[in-house]
Amino acid sequence: MKQFFLASILAGAMALPAFATDYTILAPAGPGGGWDQTARSLQTALQDEGISERVQVVNVPGAGGTIGLAQFASQQKGKADALIVGGYVMVGAILTNKSPVSLQDVTPIARLTGESVALVVPAASPLMSVADLVTALKADPGSVSWGGGSAGGVDHILAGLFAKAADVDPTKINYIAFSGGGEALAAILGSQVTVGVSGYGEFEAQIKAGTLRLLATSGDARVPGADAPTLTEAGLDVVVQNWRMVAAAPGLSDEQKAAVTADIQKLATSKTWQDMLKTKNWQDTYLSGAEFDAQLAKDISSTEAILKDIGLVQ
Amino acid sequence: MNTFEYLLQGFAVASQPMYLFYALIGVTLGTLVGVLPGIGPALTVALLLPVTYQLDPGGSLIMFAGIYYGGMYGGSTTSILLNTPGESASIVTALEGNKMARAGRGGPALATAAIGSFVAGLFATIALAFIAPYIVKFALAFGPREYFALMVLAFVTVSAAFGDSTLRGLTSLFIGLALAIIGIDQLTGQTRLAFDVPDLLDGIEVTTLAVAMFAIGETLFVAAQGKRAPDKVEAVKGSLWMSKEDWKRSWKPWLRGTAIGFPIGAMPAGGADVSSFLSYSTEKQFSKHPEEFGHGAIEGVAGPEAANNASAAGTLVPLLTLGLPTTATAAIMLAGFQQFGLQPGPLLFATNPELVWGLIASLLIANFMLLVLNLPLIGLWVRLLTIPKPWLYAGILVFATLGTIGANPSVFELGMLLTFGLLGYFMRVFGYPIAPVVVGLILGPMAEQQLRRALAISQGDFSVLVTSPIAAGLLLLAALALIVPLVLRARGRGDVLTKMATDED
Numbered sequence: 152m153k154q155f156f157l158a159s160i161l162a163g164a165m166a167l168p169a170f171a172t173d174y175t176i177l178a179p180a181g182p183g184g185g186w187d188q189t190a191r192s193l194q195t196a197l198q199d200e201g202i203s204e205r206v207q208v209v210n211v212p213g214a215g216g217t218i219g220l221a222q223f224a225s226q227q228k229g230k231a232d233a234l235i236v237g238g239y240v241m242v243g244a245i246l247t248n249k250s251p252v253s254l255q256d257v258t259p260i261a262r263l264t265g266e267s268v269a270l271v272v273p274a275a276s277p278l279m280s281v282a283d284l285v286t287a288l289k290a291d292p293g294s295v296s297w298g299g300g301s302a303g304g305v306d307h308i309l310a311g312l313f314a315k316a317a318d319v320d321p322t323k324i325n326y327i328a329f330s331g332g333g334e335a336l337a338a339i340l341g342s343q344v345t346v347g348v349s350g351y352g353e354f355e356a357q358i359k360a361g362t363l364r365l366l367a368t369s370g371d372a373r374v375p376g377a378d379a380p381t382l383t384e385a386g387l388d389v390v391v392q393n394w395r396m397v398a399a400a401p402g403l404s405d406e407q408k409a410a411v412t413a414d415i416q417k418l419a420t421s422k423t424w425q426d427m428l429k430t431k432n433w434q435d436t437y438l439s440g441a442e443f444d445a446q447l448a449k450d451i452s453s454t455e456a457i458l459k460d461i462g463l464v465q
Numbered sequence: 466m467n468t469f470e471y472l473l474q475g476f477a478v479a480s481q482p483m484y485l486f487y488a489l490i491g492v493t494l495g496t497l498v499g500v501l502p503g504i505g506p507a508l509t510v511a512l513l514l515p516v517t518y519q520l521d522p523g524g525s526l527i528m529f530a531g532i533y534y535g536g537m538y539g540g541s542t543t544s545i546l547l548n549t550p551g552e553s554a555s556i557v558t559a560l561e562g563n564k565m566a567r568a569g570r571g572g573p574a575l576a577t578a579a580i581g582s583f584v585a586g587l588f589a590t591i592a593l594a595f596i597a598p599y600i601v602k603f604a605l606a607f608g609p610r611e612y613f614a615l616m617v618l619a620f621v622t623v624s625a626a627f628g629d630s631t632l633r634g635l636t637s638l639f640i641g642l643a644l645a646i647i648g649i650d651q652l653t654g655q656t657r658l659a660f661d662v663p664d665l666l667d668g669i670e671v672t673t674l675a676v677a678m679f680a681i682g683e684t685l686f687v688a689a690q691g692k693r694a695p696d697k698v699e700a701v702k703g704s705l706w707m708s709k710e711d712w713k714r715s716w717k718p719w720l721r722g723t724a725i726g727f728p729i730g731a732m733p734a735g736g737a738d739v740s741s742f743l744s745y746s747t748e749k750q751f752s753k754h755p756e757e758f759g760h761g762a763i764e765g766v767a768g769p770e771a772a773n774n775a776s777a778a779g780t781l782v783p784l785l786t787l788g789l790p791t792t793a794t795a796a797i798m799l800a801g802f803q804q805f806g807l808q809p810g811p812l813l814f815a816t817n818p819e820l821v822w823g824l825i826a827s828l829l830i831a832n833f834m835l836l837v838l839n840l841p842l843i844g845l846w847v848r849l850l851t852i853p854k855p856w857l858y859a860g861i862l863v864f865a866t867l868g869t870i871g872a873n874p875s876v877f878e879l880g881m882l883l884t885f886g887l888l889g890y891f892m893r894v895f896g897y898p899i900a901p902v903v904v905g906l907i908l909g910p911m912a913e914q915q916l917r918r919a920l921a922i923s924q925g926d927f928s929v930l931v932t933s934p935i936a937a938g939l940l941l942l943a944a945l946a947l948i949v950p951l952v953l954r955a956r957g958r959g960d961v962l963t964k965m966a967t968d969e970d
Contacts, residue, residue, distance in 0.1 A: 209874075210508075211873070211874070214649060214666035218663055218664065218666065221663055222875075247654045247655075248649065248666060251663075293924050294924070296921065302651060307654075325924070327609075328651055328652045334734055334791070337607075337733035337783070337787075340605050341605040343922060357787070357788075463653070
């Protein structure tokens with residue numbers, strides 16, 4: 152009897168993988184950052200929703216995610232249980248680092264979250280609107296210092312696109328890169344730089360407390376609850392979003408890809424995930440399949456163009 | 466309610482038996498995971514954070530605080546006993562702590578680290594409760610030029626604090642600075658000296674270099690001496706506990722370390738490593754036994770350990786008052802807050818006082834638990850050193866390698882570990898100090914980036930570097946630190962300085 156019991160447990164344990172995949176998610180960044188948090192949220196939601204029995208998160212930090220991406224593309228080929236988290240920053244990093252591995256070498260599954268980039272100034276700044284900023288920039292591009300995240304990242308790209316849309320030579324912008332939105336925030340609050348560029352979430356508390364003034368946000372729609380126009384509304388033809396995505400390993404069969412896509416779709420519509428988006432203040436920008444592939448291709452080509460304009464990519 | 470009443474209320478919540486139990490579990494888990502080499506507090510917290518989700522907000526925060534402080538403390542244990550610092554903030558602890566351990570004074574070294582961490586945690590957490598809003602104003606006054614001045618001060622004092630020969634010290638420092646250039650330049654996104662090796666794009670990992678130089682270099686050095694090596698490792702000589710003399714020499718460094726660590730930790734670009742270096746050089750200046758530095762001076766453990774714990778509490782200042790996570794650990798804490806729908810920021814103290822004060826009370830309780838847990842364990846830890854030398858060093862090699870692979874699973878990283886281990890060995894053989902290499906790697910990029918940021922903002926005008934009062938003051942201090950020893954030497958007190966110098970590390 153006892154042996155039968157054991158055997159049934161064993162059989163049950165062996166049968167489990169047939170129902171659910173034990174995913175391993177690679178976060179191509181150190182613990183604590185946006186990609187790590189995305190990976191760990193995915194982990195919790197996939198497990199809590201019963202989509203996957205056991206999910207592991209592995210951190211491979213470095214170079215805007217391109218090191219993790221390269222490792223993922225070469226080591227996980229054809230494995231249907233491997234996922235990698237990535238995003239817009241990776242698109243820029245692949246280009247600036249001349250990475251031998253690109254997003255074409257993995258199987259993008261879906262865009263999950265997105266965030267508008269915000270332009271802010273300290274409360275005491277004389278700049279009151281986007282128009283004031285354009286005027287100051289046209290008068291002397293060098294005198295306007297832009298504080299934001301790492302060089303070639305989404306913040307830098309937005310500064311370049313802004314200048315271009317305002318008919319200012321994008322190579323002339325005085326962009327001061329900080330190691331992240333946090334360090335940049337300190338420099339903006341301390342009035343070390345003229346204008347701050349970073350994800351809206353990084354500035355939200357300060358904007359609400361009145362220590363920073365929001366000039367505009369960069370998405371295609373206004374940020375709910377924020378009292379500022381989009382850049383398009385302010386008269387500049389610029390739309391940029393910092394999005395995060397999940398991709399699967401290269402070399403998957405169509406059935407395997409469909410299975411992973413179905414799991415992620417189930418996750419994206421689940422209550423656990425939706426609640427998480429709310430607590431983390433992430434915008435739901437779920438997009439998958441052919442639509443996502445098309446959007447990705449568009450983002451890559453526009454990013455390449457602006458990085459060439461800024462002079463970061465030859 | 467005023468600050469004090471809130472704090473008392475926080476204590477009332479946190480001292481319920483169940484919560485005390487959570488605190489104990491948190492501290493134990495944190496210490497155990499933190500002791501593993503290559504796993505710093507950030508990874509410890511990231512790994513263990515999901516455990517806390519199952520509890521209610523109060524219990525979760527308390528266990529979290531325990532894990533945080535436990536992870537911080539666990540790292541220093543391995544630094545002292547095995548010379549394998551798991552994170553950049555405990556590199557300095559390894560310098561003197563490991564010397565003490567090998568001279569049979571591992572007990573007092575661990576004790577002064579534990580009590581120093583407690584004292585620093587206590588004062589810094591109290592400071593966090595009462596003066597956070599003022600500290601944050603001071604920290605925000607630091608822009609690129611002020612940071613650059615702070616780095617100059619750190620360079621001058623720290624390089625003077627290591628080694629007997631200025632030339633050799635500077636040689637080591639410049640090796641570190643050269644290594645620091647490798648990787649993507651943060652300000653322009655261009656790669657430097659990476660030779661198309663993807664693993665080098667992010668530069669050289671500080672912990673890889675430190676573990677290679679300290680642990681592997683040391684192991685090779687011992688192995689190369691073979692039987693000729695004097696049997697230096699003595700597990701316990703004298704008391705396991707701190708003597709009266711140890712107490713007398715420790716309490717001032719604890720307080721000075723706290724005073725240095727807390728404000729620097731609160732600065733958005735400060736950090737525990739900078740404050741532990743500054744504390745080390747300060748202690749060397751103030752010590753009545755400067756000749757012991759480099760051979761196991763207890764002040765050199767007490768000060769930096771207090772400094773890195775105080776700066777850990779300091780990082781909570783920008784996190785709670787500005788919503789600004791300045792370290793990876795703080796970013797994970799932010800995620801922990803968001804779990805309860807809290808957004809740290811300028812409004813947090815006003816909108817959610819119970820949770821903030823609950824957290825502060827939890828930190829104080831976790832801090833106390835840590836002491837309770839660790840003091841009795843010292844006897845056990847020290848016994849690690851009674852392991853026969855070949856086994857001990859083989860074990861150190863295994864741990865160093867595992868730690869490096871664990872933190873970054875890559876063959877190239879392992880190759881770097883061995884190469885730098887060899888470099889460390891040859892530097893030892895030829896009498897070059899090792900610590901300045903690591904210092905150069907840590908401080909070099911900070912100094913360079915801040916200088917370039919300052920000049921970019923001023924559009925190339927160098928006068929900005931001295932027109933801020935804080936920057937000018939710091940630069941003046943640096944100049945004094947450079948000139949005073951020269952004057953002393955000229956006035957015939959040179960022999961004192963030579964005595965202060967050390968031949969190793």
